[in-house]
Structure formats: C-alpha cells, structure tokens
Amino acid sequence: MNYIYGNKDEENKLLDRFCRYVKIWSESDGKAADAGVFPSTERQWDIAKVLVKELRNLGTRNVYLTDNCYVVAKIDSNITDPDERKKYPTILLMAHMDTVDEVTGENVKPVISILSASESPTGQDDTIVKSDGTTLLGADDKAGVSAIMAAVEYLMNHYEEEGLKHGPIEVMFSPDEETGHGMDKVPLNIIKADFAVTVDGGDEGELEAECFNAWAATIKFTGKACHTGSAKAGGMINAVTLASAFVSELPRNMAPETTENYEGFIAPMEITGSIESSTVEMLLRSFNIEEIEKEKEIIKAAAENVISKLGGNYELNFKQQYLNMKEKLDQHPEIMQRLEKAYEDSGVKVRKQPIRGGTDGSRLTELGIPTPNIFTGAHEFHSRNEWLSLNQCAKCADVLINLLTQKVK
Secondary structure, three states: OOOOOOOHHHHHHHHHHHHHHHOOOOEOOHHHHHOOOOOOOOOHHHHHHHHHHHHHHOOOEEEEEOOOOOEEEEEOOOOOOHHHHOOOOOEEEEEEOOEOOOOOOOOOOOEEEEEOOOOOOOOOOEEEEEOOOOOOOOHHHHHHHHHHHHHHHHHHHHHHHHOOOOOOEEEEEEOOOOOOOOOOOOOOOOOOOOEEEEEOOOOOOEEEOOEOEEEEEEEEEEOEOOOHHHHHHHOOEOHHHHHHHHHHHOOHHHOHHHOOOOOOEEEEEEEEEOOOEEEEEEEEEEOOHHHHHHHHHHHHHHHHHHHHHHOOEEEEEEEEEEOOOHHHHHOOHHHHHHHHHHHHHOOOOOEEOOEOOOOHHHHHHHOOOOOOEEOOOEEOOOOOOOEEEHHHHHHHHHHHHHHHOOOOO
C-alpha cells in the first residue's frame, strides 16, 4: 500500500518538514568528538528540541531528550487483543540529526524544482530539492528523520479511518553519527526493540545488511629539528618529509578513489605537524576482518621503509571504530524478510548492496539489536551537490508504514 507517495497532501507535508529540518544548523565536529566532547556541538540540541516538541504534539508517549542529546519516543501498540498484539514485534526506527563537517551546513537554502520525467535525475516526474550550491543540503540524514516523522504522523492520524494496526514502536534520533560516535552513549536502558532499522541510505530500493569493518590509524613521526640553513651539517630529519614519504609509500590501488563494491581501502585523511613532529590520520576499511589485518601490516611496512631510508622514529596506533553487521544479521533472516515484504507492499524493487561506510546501525548491531539500513531518496552525500527525491523519500515513509503494520507470520 502507498500512504504518503502519490498523496499530494502528505507529500507536501513531507516536503515542508524536510525543508524546515535542513534549515536547522546541526553540523557535528569530528575533532571535538574524538576529544571526548558529546555531543560534539551545542547546535545539535537545536534540532533535538524541535523533534521532541513535534513528537509530543503528535501524541506519542514517553518522549525523552537524554542528557546526551538522544531523542527517544515510544508509541504504544493500538491493538487491544493481547493475543493479536503478540503478532507484532517492537520495532525501533532510527536516523541521525547531525550533518557532516566536511562541507558547511550553516544557512542552508533549499531550492525546490518540480521536474518532468525527461528532466528529472530519477527518470520520472519528481520534486527535487537541492541547496543553493554554497552548502550541504543536509539530506544525510534529515531525509531519514523526515521519513520517520511522516510515517509516525500518518499512523497516529489515520488509525481510526484506515484501521492501521501496529505493534509497539520506538523512535530514536541520534547525535554525532557523522563523527563515528553516534552510539557512544546510546540509552540502551530505554530501548526495548526486537530489532531496529536505520533510515540512512540513498537511492530507492537500497537495502543494506553489511558494511565495512572499520579501524582508525594514527602514525606519529619524530624527526630532528635544526636551522634550515645548516640542515645538512646539523643532521636535520624533517618529520614533514617523513609523513609525505609515508603517504607516497601506500599502495595506490588501495586508495579509496580507486576502489569500489567490495574492495577495501587505506585512506590518509589528514597530515599535521612540523619539522620535529608530524602526524598522519588514516582510515582502514574492509568487508573482511582478515584483510584489515593485512592493511595494518601494509601501513607498518610503509613506515619501516620510510624510516630505514630517511631516519627518524615513528609511533603507530590502531583503534577499532565499528564492525561489519553482516554476521549478526545473518543470524536473524526474518528481519530482512520482513523488510523485503515491506518493500514489495510499497511497490519498491529491492536492491541489496553493501554499505561502503558505516551507520549507527552497525554499532547498534554490535550492541545486540540487529539493525539493517534502508534508502531515504538522498543522493550525492557529503557534497554541495547533494539532492533529495521527494518521490523516493515518500516511498521510504511508505516502506516504514508497511513494515510497522506487518504481522509476524
């Protein structure tokens, strides 16, 4: 069934909601998050407070804004018969409130275009939303937030006339997903879900149950400083040169810009420092945990090679960020079956693919709540070219409604 898609009143409400949310500056800060600040920016509280107010206005019970900026809401089952109520699991819907700090998300000005099929990037009559080109749009993940809110509102407002029965529903909007810290302080004591769904994907039909294994690596090179005019006599060892040489030693065919599909990568993300000391920050990614260990060895060998040629010293540290959720989701095939049925009921063709990244769901799966990821209709994440298909976002909301109203076989 379609509830939001094709219903112009509901689509307009969804569009208005999305445009309101993207105008709220909620950019997170990776450096602050890595330093232990949580949430990493005060501005994430601004959208959290808006969502709390809207959820309360919809009549949801037990709406929490935790001390760590998580928005959580509970929606009781509307089924009175206890035996029938058991046929519906408790499902948690999740999206994140923050936007990435790589491109500014301040003063977003959404530009709405109503396009014909020949003009639209989706190949059908559609409403496309972009920024004015000077900022992110923020569809990652305010498209997911909007779709969840639209689905919740529809269920709350249309039970009497349409008899849409559903089990217990939980909603959570998290801070700091983009920094990789989104589940650091997740309130597991509040959540009672049998399984969860992150609404944080892209193109229509995407259904994701596997992601990268992810590590961060930090290598610090120590050189020897002296006056540059007498550097040869003084035995200068330039730590900036060490860092540059190290990055050049990394295999080109393992750079993120040369990989795709199930290929892993080593990504130098930042170089900082001076002659005496420099640091390289890196990301290691692979769908296979054994390949992560090989990537670690490649990094170590590159560092050893640089030091053997140029002198100096290095210190290397690795830190696990998240794990591939595939193994644990494979233990619960009924979850993917339910989602595939919800896609079918919404007229959406399933396209299973890996996430070349991670979501809050990968971390939550590690913590014991199986959490696959679904599409939102957002495209070209983390860039000034980011855009949203209203058609696809509306279909995402329909998938959620069909999932929530689906009985256990």
